Amino acid sequence: MKRPRIVIGGTNSGVGKTTIATGLMAALTKRGKKVQPFKIGPDYIDPSYHTKATGIISRNLDSWFVEDQTLKELFLRASCDADLSIVEGVMGFYDGFGSLEDRGSTAHTAKVLDAPVILLINAAKMARSVAAIIKGYQVLDEKVQIKGVILNNVSSQVHYQMLKEAIEHYNDIAVLGYLPKNGDFTLPERHLGLVMAEEQDTLAGVFQRLIEQIESTVDLDLVWDIACSASDLTMPQTSIFPSNREKKVRLGVARDRAFNFYYQDNLDLLEACGAEIIYFSPLDDKILPPNLDGIYIGGGYPELFASSLAENNSLREEIKEFGEAGKPIYAECGGLMYLTKSITTFEEKTFSMVGLIDACAVMQKKREALGYVNLTVLKDNFLSAAGEELKGHEFHWSRLDNVSPESIYLYSSSKRGTSKQEGFLYKNVLAAYTHIHFASQPKLAENFIDFCVQRRKKNV
Numbered sequence: 001m002k003r004p005r006i007v008i009g010g011t012n013s014g015v016g017k018t019t020i021a022t023g024l025m026a027a028l029t030k031r032g033k034k035v036q037p038f039k040i041g042p043d044y045i046d047p048s049y050h051t052k053a054t055g056i057i058s059r060n061l062d063s064w065f066v067e068d069q070t071l072k073e074l075f076l077r078a079s080c081d082a083d084l085s086i087v088e089g090v091m092g093f094y095d096g097f098g099s100l101e102d103r104g105s106t107a108h109t110a111k112v113l114d115a116p117v118i119l120l121i122n123a124a125k126m127a128r129s130v131a132a133i134i135k136g137y138q139v140l141d142e143k144v145q146i147k148g149v150i151l152n153n154v155s156s157q158v159h160y161q162m163l164k165e166a167i168e169h170y171n172d173i174a175v176l177g178y179l180p181k182n183g184d185f186t187l188p189e190r191h192l193g194l195v196m197a198e199e200q201d202t203l204a205g206v207f208q209r210l211i212e213q214i215e216s217t218v219d220l221d222l223v224w225d226i227a228c229s230a231s232d233l234t235m236p237q238t239s240i241f242p243s244n245r246e247k248k249v250r251l252g253v254a255r256d257r258a259f260n261f262y263y264q265d266n267l268d269l270l271e272a273c274g275a276e277i278i279y280f281s282p283l284d285d286k287i288l289p290p291n292l293d294g295i296y297i298g299g300g301y302p303e304l305f306a307s308s309l310a311e312n313n314s315l316r317e318e319i320k321e322f323g324e325a326g327k328p329i330y331a332e333c334g335g336l337m338y339l340t341k342s343i344t345t346f347e348e349k350t351f352s353m354v355g356l357i358d359a360c361a362v363m364q365k366k367r368e369a370l371g372y373v374n375l376t377v378l379k380d381n382f383l384s385a386a387g388e389e390l391k392g393h394e395f396h397w398s399r400l401d402n403v404s405p406e407s408i409y410l411y412s413s414s415k416r417g418t419s420k421q422e423g424f425l426y427k428n429v430l431a432a433y434t435h436i437h438f439a440s441q442p443k444l445a446e447n448f449i450d451f452c453v454q455r456r457k458k459n460v
Contacts, residue, residue, distance in 0.1 A: 001076070001080075001232055001234070001235070002230075002232055003075075003076065003079050003082075003085060003230065003232075003233050004083065004084035004085070004224075004227040004228045004230055005079070005084060005085040005086070005087065005113060005115045005116075005227055005230045006084070006085075006086055006115060006117070006118055006223065006227045006230075007040075007087045007089060007106060007109065007110040007113070007115045007116070007117045007118070008020065008021040008024070008086065008087065008088050008089055008117075009089040009106040009107070009110070009117050009118070009119050009120065010089060010091075010093060010106075010119070010120045010121075011092060011093060011119065011120070011121050011122070011133060011137065012091070012092040012122075013091050013092060013095075014122075015120050015121065015122045015152060016120055016122065016152040016153075017088055017089055017120055018046045018049060018088060019152075019179070020120055020150055020152065020179065020214075021037075021046075021050070021088035022046075022049045022050060022053050022088075022207075022210070023053075023179075023210040023211065023214040023218075024086055024218070024220075024223060025037050025050055025053045025054050025086050026053035026054070026207050026210065026211050026214075027211045027214040027215055027218075027220055028084070028086075028220060028223070028224070029053065029054050029055070030211055031220065033083040033084060034056070034082050034083045034084075035054045035056065035082060035083065035084060035085070035086055036054075036056055036059075036078055036081075036082035036084070036085040036086075037050030037051065037053070037054050037056060037058035037059075037085070037086055037087075037088070038050075038058060038059050038060070038061050038075065038085060038086070038087040038088065039058055039059070039060050039061070039087075039088050039090075040060075040061050040062065040063075040087060040088065040089050040090040040106050040109050041060065041090035041091075041104070042060065042062055042065075042372075042393040042395075042435065043060070043090065044260070044261035044262070044299065046058075046088060047059070048260070050086075050088070052203060052207070053207060056082075057264050058264075059078050059263075059264050059265060060263050060265070060437070061074060061075060061087065061109055061113075062104070063103050063104055063105075063108045063109050063112060064096070064097050064103055064104035064372055064391070065391055065437040065439065065440040066437065066439045068112045069236040069238075070236075070240055070439055071109065071112050071113075072112060072113065072233065072236060073235065073236050073239060073240065074265055074439060075087075075113055075233075077235075077241075084224070084227045084228075085227075086227075087109065087110075087113070087115065089106030089109075089110075090104075090105070090106055091106070092106075093105070093106045093107055093117075093119065093137060094106075094137075094140060094141070096108060097372060102141070104372070107141055107144050110144055110145070111141075111143055111144060114145075114230065114231050114233060115145070115230055116145045116146075116147040116148075116226050116227070116229055117144060117145055117146045117147060117148075118146075118147065118148040118149070118150055118176065118223070118226065119137060119146050119148070119149050119150075120149075120150050120151075120152060121133060121134070121149060121150075121151055121152065122152050122153050123151040123152060123153055123154050123159070123163050123178070124152075124153035124154075124155070124181060126163070127159075127162050127163065127166065128162075128166040130151075130163050130166060130167060131166040131167050131169070131170040132170075134146075134149060134167055134170075134171050134173060135170060135171055138171065138173070146173060147174065147226045147229070148173065148174045148175070148176045148222065148223070148226050149167060149173055149175050149176065150177055150178065150179070150218060151163055151164075151175070151177075151178040152178070152179050153179070153180075153181045154178040154179065154180055154181060155180075155181050160178050160217075163175070163178075174226075176218055176219050176222050176223060176226075177217045177218030177219050178217050178218070179213060179214075179217065180217070183209075183210075183213055184209050240269070240439055240442040241268070241269065241272040241442075242272050242273055242274075242446070243272075245272060245273055245274040246274060247271075247274060247275070247276040248274040248275075248449065248452075248453050248456075249274060249275055249293035249449055249452040249453055249456060250275075250276050250278055250289070250291055250292050250293050251270060251275040251276065251277050251278065251292070251293065251294050251295070251296060251449075252278050252280050252288060252289055252292040252294070252295045252296070253267065253277050253278070253279050253280070253295075253296045253297075253298075254279075254280060254282050254295070254296070254298065254335065254338075255280070255281065255298075256281035256282065256283045256284060257283060257300075257301075257305060258300050258301055258302045258304070258308075258309060258338075259282060259297060259298055259299070259302065259334055259335065259338070260298070261298045261299030261300050261332070261334065261435070262298045263435075263437050263438070263439075265437070265438070265439050266437065266438045266439075266445070269438045269439065269442055269445040270296070270438070270445050270448065270449060272445075273445050273446045273448070273449040273450075274453070275294075275452075278292065282297075282309055282312065282315055282316075282319075283305055283309060283312065284312075285312075285315055286312065286314045286315055287314060287315060287318060288315065288318050288319065288322065292322070292327075293327070293452040293453075293456050294327065294328040294329070294448065294449075294451075294452040295319065295322060295327075295328070295329045296329075296330050296331075296335075297329065297330070297331040297332070297334075297335030297338060297339070298331075298332055298333075298334065298335055298435075299332050299334040299335060299435060300333075300334040300335075301334065302334045302337050302338050302353075303334075303337070303343055303345050303346065303361075303363050303397075303398065304345075306343045306345050306349075306351040306353075307349075307351055309343075309351065309353065310351035310352050310353065316352075316353065316354045316355075319339075319354050319356075320354050320355055320356055323354075323356040323426070323427060323428070323429045324356070324427070326427050326428050327428060327455065328382050328428045328429075328430075328448070328451055328452060328455070329356070329428070329429045329430070329431070330383065330431075330448065331429070331430070331431040331432075332431075332433075332434065332435045332436070333394070333395075333396055333432075333433050333434075333435060336357065336361075336423075336424075336431040336433055337353070337361040337398060338353050338354055339353065339355075339356045339357045339429065339431050340353050340355070340356075340357045340359045340360055340361045340400065341353060341355045341357070341358065341359065341360050342360045342361070343360075343361045343362075343363075343398075344360065344361070344362040344363060345363055346363045346365075356426055356429050356431075357407075357424050357429070357431050358403070358404035358406070358407060358426075359400040359401065359402055359403040359404065359407070360400065360401045360402045361398045361399075361400060361401075362398060362399055362400075362401050363397055363398050364397055364398060364399055366397070367395075367396075367397050368396050368397055368398065369394045369396055369433065370394065370395045371394065371395075371415055372391065372392070372393050372415065373391075373392045373393065373394055373413045373414065373415045373422075373434060374389065374390075374391060374392075374414050374415070375389065375391070375392050375412070375413055375414075375422075375434060376390075376414070377389075377390065377410070377411060378409055378410060378411060378412055378421075379408060379409075379410060379425050381425055381428075381430055382428055382430070382447060382448060382451035383430060383444050383447050383448055384441075384447065390411075390436060390440070390441060390444075391436070391437070391440045391441075392413070392432075392435060392436050393434065393435050393437075394413075394422075394433050394434050394435065396433050407424055407426075408424065408425045408426065409421040409423060409424065409425070410422065410423030410424055410425045410430060410431075410432055411423045411434065413434065422434060428451075
């Protein structure tokens with residue numbers, strides 16, 4: 001099936017991938033194109049900008065989490081109604097899970113999707129040398145289709161013409177345009193990366209300036225032509241999504257300014273397995289939605305909203321009663337922090353939380369964890385059985401203090417030769433720092449919903 005698509009890769013982190021990818025998405029959307037956005041890797045923040053720019057939910061593609069055929073299915077399933085798909089890369093173009101393998105990298109995903117690539121380069125203080133850099137990226141893996149270049153931090157029109165002439169003389173590649181140095185469209189950052197798009201009241205102005213710049217100095221017609229040059233893709237014969245499942249349970253999903261780190265495919269899998277998803281806000285809702293069979297609390301920034309979360313006593317108490325009654329709650333990272341006894345913020349102020357997990361979350365001055373991890377399940381639970389192997393990703397600036405010695409740990413977490421105990425099991429509450437992509441093991445979503453069904457039947 002024909003799926004116009006491009007992958008936006010960068011020579012290195014910090015080259016401007018999110019700014020330029022988001023700008024292309026917004027500018028092409030303005031032209032009337034239906035743009036399906038994607039982000040390579042486990043990032044939750046960049047997709048929020050994509051979604052804001054296009055009005056379409058951005059999705060993660062992660063070739064470390066999922067096998068190639070699953071990655072292809074996730075892409076094709078989401079892009080079926082789009083005019084084109086734009087996939088923002090991660091880190092440097094060839095940076096993946098290992099130094100000698102490309103799984104997890106932008107390059108690997110581009111090959112799986114058989115997608116043409118637009119390479120971004122920070123051209124500040126460069127001239128003819130830029131041609132050598134592009135040559136190296138093209139020849140390192142000739143299976144990759146690098147079809148165009150966009151230059152960032154260009155100091156002047158004369159500088160741009162010098163760069164363009166050198167690149168196109170030494171390489172069989174099109175220079176599609178540039179963004180100038182010190183442009184007025186910078187996306188603000190904080191401790192976990194960029195500030196979430198939902199939090200920015202001034203984002204419309206930033207997008208408008210970015211669109212105007214892209215329209216002025218990037219050849220959007222040529223971007224479209226490159227996307228349309230992509231070959232046909234075939235949907236895998238087997239699917240990870242169950243079909244024709246009736247909605248059997250009501251699953252409450254916490255979603256607001258404090259909790260918004262979710263893989264959309266996790267939610268889609270839960271729905272495909274029979275969940276009716278009911279969103280609620282731990283910040284704004286005083287009570288839970290009625291007749292819930294389970295709760296899912298994702299990651300986010302609870303530390304920034306700790307005061308408001310603490311003030312919402314009625315909802316915190318109801319969530320605690322829900323967990324104490326043996327009903328299933330699954331929480332990741334920020335969700336774990338919310339379920340502890342308290343959160344101590346960067347300003348060293350402490351606020352009471354739900355209290356289902358007998359520990360206290362304390363923000364630190366430096367990052368506590370970042371990266372992919374392998375998990376071994378230590379105790380049977382409603383998602384998985386003891387001994388099962390899972391994949392995860394962690395990124396957090398808090399640690400847990402005053403952990404009860406009676407705590408039951410959920411996983412043994414290992415990364416590059418080191419290991420630790422991670423996550424907690426209390427009744428049917430599962431809470432861990434680690435994020436899990438359910439597409440890496442679809443049985444997890446099915447187990448979650450089946451457990452909710454069994455409990456509902458017992459309580460009827």
